Amino acid sequence: MVTGASEGASDVEARAFAAGLRSLLEWLHVPAQGAGNEVVALVQDTLGPAGREHSVVARELPPFEHVNLQTALDAWTAADGRRVEVHGVVLPPHFGGIDLQQLMTGEALPPVRLSAPSVVDLPNGPGSTLACLRSALLLVSDDAGRYLLMLQAPREHEQPTLRVEVAGLPVQQAQAVLAELDRLRRELNVYRGHLVEVTPTPMGTVELTFLDPPDLGRDDVVLPAAVLDRIERHALGVAEHRAGLRSAGQHLKRGLLLYGPPGTGKTHTVRYLLGRMGDYTRLLLTGRSLGVVGSVTELARELQPAVVVLEDVDLVAMDRSFGPGGSPVLFDLLDAMDGAAPDADLLFVLTTNRADLLEPALAARPGRIDVAVDVDLPDAAARRRLLELYGRAVPLRLSDGDVTAAVERTGGVTASFLKELLRRAVLEALHEQDPLREVTAVHVTRALDDLLDSTQQVTRTLLGVGGAGGVGAEEDGVPLQPGPAPAVVYTGSYHPYRHRR
Numbered sequence: 364m365v366t367g368a369s370e371g372a373s374d375v376e377a378r379a380f381a382a383g384l385r386s387l388l389e390w391l392h393v394p395a396q397g398a399g400n401e402v403v404a405l406v407q408d409t410l411g412p413a414g415r416e417h418s419v420v421a422r423e424l425p426p427f428e429h430v431n432l433q434t435a436l437d438a439w440t441a442a443d444g445r446r447v448e449v450h451g452v453v454l455p456p457h458f459g460g461i462d463l464q465q466l467m468t469g470e471a472l473p474p475v476r477l478s479a480p481s482v483v484d485l486p487n488g489p490g491s492t493l494a495c496l497r498s499a500l501l502l503v504s505d506d507a508g509r510y511l512l513m514l515q516a517p518r519e520h521e522q523p524t525l526r527v528e529v530a531g532l533p534v535q536q537a538q539a540v541l542a543e544l545d546r547l548r549r550e551l552n553v554y555r556g557h558l559v560e561v562t563p564t565p566m567g568t569v570e571l572t573f574l575d576p577p578d579l580g581r582d583d584v585v586l587p588a589a590v591l592d593r594i595e596r597h598a599l600g601v602a603e604h605r606a607g608l609r610s611a612g613q614h615l616k617r618g619l620l621l622y623g624p625p626g627t628g629k630t631h632t633v634r635y636l637l638g639r640m641g642d643y644t645r646l647l648l649t650g651r652s653l654g655v656v657g658s659v660t661e662l663a664r665e666l667q668p669a670v671v672v673l674e675d676v677d678l679v680a681m682d683r684s685f686g687p688g689g690s691p692v693l694f695d696l697l698d699a700m701d702g703a704a705p706d707a708d709l710l711f712v713l714t715t716n717r718a719d720l721l722e723p724a725l726a727a728r729p730g731r732i733d734v735a736v737d738v739d740l741p742d743a744a745a746r747r748r749l750l751e752l753y754g755r756a757v758p759l760r761l762s763d764g765d766v767t768a769a770v771e772r773t774g775g776v777t778a779s780f781l782k783e784l785l786r787r788a789v790l791e792a793l794h795e796q797d798p799l800r801e802v803t804a805v806h807v808t809r810a811l812d813d814l815l816d817s818t819q820q821v822t823r824t825l826l827g828v829g830g831a832g833g834v835g836a837e838e839d840g841v842p843l844q845p846g847p848a849p850a851v852v853y854t855g856s857y858h859p860y861r862h863r864r
């Protein structure tokens with residue numbers, strides 16, 4: 364920061380600056396070059412002249428594999444007859460990376476030195492973490508002899524990937540060490556069987572975040588029985604008949620599309636399914652992350668049985684991907700689905716409220732989606748059930764006639780509208796009574812009057828009202844009152860998978 368001449372640095376600032384300068388000088392004082400460097404000395408001593416003859420074999424992994432690599436290393440280290448000594452390696456910031464080759468020769472060396480190994484605490488389950496090495500040298504002795512592994516975690520702006528290197532072994536043996544770590548990573552993969560959200564990072568890779576599985580019962584999903592049955596049969600039924608289907612040579616891979624107006628319960632239904640598929644690895648992609656579906660499909664195949672949820676596919680469907688052909692993202696997505704092994708137990712669930720946008724693409728690449736389900740606005744019977752469902756915890760005092768009146772007035776609204784109606788009715792009652800004693804027809808009517816008020820168009824749009832005929836339209840489609848055009852509204856911070864119902 365540039366300060367005016369009259370306001371010199373305070374004592375505290377001056378002391379902090381001096382301390383910073385001193386530590387920089389200490390860094391620079393470390394002999395960087397050649398065998399005088401302590402890291403180089405350690406590497407050269409460990410390998411001996413013969414070990415230094417061999418090539419260094421390196422493997423790059425995506426950053427989300429960091430926690431799996433550590434899990435694999437922990438298991439590998441514990442194997443009988445193997446001794447592993449871990450040293451931390453530190454580089455001052457902005458020196459880029461370092462590789463084992465440099466440490467073996469001691470040439471072109473940045474000011475690197477030994478330290479206690481630094482670790483980053485990464486989630487390895489929905490409620491647990493694992494301390495993972497960031498930049499470390501592992502001195503190994505086992506049947507293969509004495510050799511070195513070096514691990515370097517991704518560093519923002521400097522190194523986008525996770526790197527593991529092996530030195531001191533003939534190439535084939537070094538490859539075997541890496542293959543063994545690959546096998547352990549796959550076998551012990553911490554994401555297997557969990558619900559995981561996939562988000563893209565600015566470095567062009569993906570980040571995986573564990574989510575708590577939703578806890579929704581079948582009764583919490585208000586859909587016509589035939590619709591819910593069909594969804595369940597396609598999503599869950601295959602798991603029950605996995606062995607039978609395989610032995611009859613039938614594929615297990617399947618695609619399910621849920622389409623319909625906003626607020627009708629597509630996400631809600633997906634959450635219900637995810638809650639029921641506890642033995643599946645569940646990967647959730649929304650919006651921008653749909654662009655990385657290719658690598659996610661590979662991951663899903665490794666972690667099968669697996670579900671890949673592609674929410675609101677219309678958001679990016681027609682965006683051009685960054686690939687050489689620049690094809691629409693939706694095509695990449697469908698190709699990735701097609702590329703996955705047919706006998707893999709993989710379920711792809713796509714949701715959209717713009718089926719019209721997707722149709723041409725789906726028709727051009729048939730066979731990826733085998734079932735498309737229309738999740739429509741609730742009919743009178745469903746609206747009645749929704750009032751019951753969201754009124755469960757409310758002290759409702761409504762006669763049959765009151766409920767019928769509310770059901771009739773709400774023709775054409777979405778399920779989420781009815782949920783909001785009950786919240787508003789509770790608020791109306793709370794204006795008069797606190798603590799809450801009862802919610803009556805008066806409160807429900809007042810809440811409805813407010814929500815259906817023609818001046819509240821934006822509120823209604825936010826609630827997804829305005830399907831075929833608008834509010835007040837009956838199921839036969841005769842509009843009783845014009846409603847706003849259907850609109851897609853995304854409310855910034857709301858995250859349906861991180862909120863309870």
Ligand SMILES: Nc1ncnc2c1ncn2[C@@H]1O[C@H](COP(=O)(O)OP(=O)(O)OP(=O)(O)O)[C@@H](O)[C@H]1O
Pocket residue numbers: 583584585586623624625626627628629630631632675715716778779780782859864
């Ligand atoms: N069929 C339904 N049964 C029970 N509750 C529902 C139903 N549909 C919606 N809801 C309630 O309304 C909320 C919003 O619905 P949801 O997010 O599932 O809509 P959506 O169809 O995914 O809309 P969008 O197209 O905007 O993504 C849900 O969290 C749930 O509480």
Ligand SMILES: [Mg+2]
Pocket residue numbers: 629630631714
């Ligand atoms: Mg949704």
